[in-house]
Amino acid sequence: MKIAQIAPLAERVPPKLYGGTERIVSYLTEELVRLGHDVTLFASGDSLTTAKLVPCSDVALRLNPEVLDFLPYHVAMVEEVRSRAYEFDVLHFHIEFLHFPLIRDFADRTVTTLHARLDLPDLQPFYRAFPDIPVVSISENQRLPMPPVNWRGTVHHGLDPNVLPFTQTPSGNYLAFLGRISPEKGPDRAIEIAARAGMPLKIAAKVDAQDRDYWEAVVEPLVARHSNVEFIGEIDESQKADFLGNAATLLFPIDWPEPFGLVMIEAMACGTPVLAFRYGSAPEVIEDGVSGILVDTLEEAVESLGRTLELDRQKVRQSFDRRFTAERMTRDYLEIYKNLPGAHKHATSAHSEERKRVGLEAA
CATH class of the missing domain: 3.40.50.2000 (Glycogen Phosphorylase B;)
Structure with a gap:
């Protein structure tokens, strides 16, 4: 063809x-x-x-x-x-x-x-x-x-499947947020989840011009306020395998009808389970209880974090290999x-x- x-x-x-x-x-x-x-x-x-x-x-x-x-x-x-x-x-x-x-x-x-x-x-x-x-x-x-x-x-x-290799034992005990700083992506929610759970959070994200006000008014002050939060900025493909593979869990706290959410399957390729809010495509992408946990509220996210951390990373990768x-x-x-x-x-x-x-x- x-x-x-x-x-x-x-x-x-x-x-x-x-x-x-x-x-x-x-x-x-x-x-x-x-x-x-x-x-x-x-x-x-x-x-x-x-x-x-x-x-x-x-x-x-x-x-x-x-x-x-x-x-x-x-x-x-x-x-x-x-x-x-x-x-x-x-x-x-x-x-x-x-x-x-x-x-x-x-x-x-x-x-x-x-x-x-x-x-x-x-x-x-x-x-x-x-x-x-x-x-x-x-x-x-x-x-x-x-x-x-x-x-x-x-x-x-x-x-x-070869770009983001499977990591059986992550070297970091941190939560990861990857993507774009914008209200619908929920970086403020990610910070709140990490704060309540008492876990480190690493944010690797870009800030577009249209989201600059949101970053300066909401997210940047939260990052400054919480010592457990590290803002890394935008990362490239070579850094992504290390960032996602060594994370304990990817947080996907969206507040909009996400059409797909590529970062979810990038995390799954690394064997990293996903804690995702049940919006948009998330229920289609995440096998609840296998590759991640789906939640509806912030409180449920905090309560479900422990279950997410216990998911079998090999089964997370197998879900990716079957479907994505x-x-x-x-x-x-x-x-x-x-x-x-x-x-x-x-x-x-x-x-x-x-x-x-x-x-x-x-x-």
């Missing part, structure tokens, strides 16, 4: 630091190449891939101080993809909905994975206007607020690709044209 993967330009593929969508695009792209598919990746120019790379910005936009507006770069990328759409049997978009008006002519061989939250009211009229565009959810819960659309499946994320590898994710997407109405038709047509061309050249 000739497959195009279209990634956001905010981060490179894979990201140097934070960037869940770009990380998933990387794992999917590399696994498709490994399986023998002809893959072209539209992404930032500093991306690292074994696929054919089409650079749509010099470097990742978030790390370029000269870039003030991401939109023009993404519009230019969509035009590049549109102009070359005839080359591909399947085009897989990971940029939410920006491209919808421009792909009508070949929408039947496209699929768009919706990586973001879908409960915002402004999204409703948009998706009602495009009920035919093939889309994929990353959890069943993510679908709940949506009007009727052309769902082609739900595909849970997957990771390369890049290989499983890629198989799921290939099944969706094969069932797109236009994909087979285009592949057959392209093969026929190639045979004609070769025949003419031979003659």
Whole structure:
């Protein structure tokens, strides 16, 4: 199959630091190449891939101080993809909905994975206007607020099982919080849980510009107030294995309908159990009592921490291996690709044209 993967330009593929969508695009792209598919990746120019790379910005936009507006770069990328759409049997978009008006002519061989939250009211009229565009959810819960659309499946994320190795005996007796400092991610809850439990908490997270006020007004004072809390800042992939693998438990105290929550399966890959609030995708990702514990309140989180710490780390990793590898994710997407109405038709047509061309050249 000739497959195009279209990634956001905010981060490179894979990201140097934070960037869940770009990380998933990387794992999917590399696994498709490994399986023998002809893959072209539209992404930032500093991306690292074994696929054919089409650079749509010099470097990742978030790390370029000269870039003030991401939109023009993404519009230019969509035009590049549109102009070359005839080359591909399947085009897989990971940029939410920006491209919808421009792909009508070949929408039947496209699929768009919706990586973001879908409960915002402004999204409703948009998706009602495009009920035919093939889309994929990353959890069943993510679908709940949506009007009727052309769902082609739900595909849970997957990771390369070799990137985050299993740690049987963690060297640290600390709780971990990994991700982004924002109210919906619940870093203040994490600090409260750690304080009540009397355990150290390490926070490895980025602070975006839009969350700076929340950091300065709420989280930073809490970090300063509690001697058991250490703020590390944003970490890269090479640091993540050590940070998660040596943690006793990952805290996932979200307060929003999390579409997936990649950090949960990153912790599971390390064998680290997850204490998660029962919102969004968490009940789909966590096997309650096996890979983690699900709770509904702060008080229940504190009470359940002991049970979480006692979970068998080998069983946590086994849960990851059964459900969240890049290989499983890629198989799921290939099944969706094969069932797109236009994909087979285009592949057959392209093969026929190639045979004609070769025949003419031979003659």
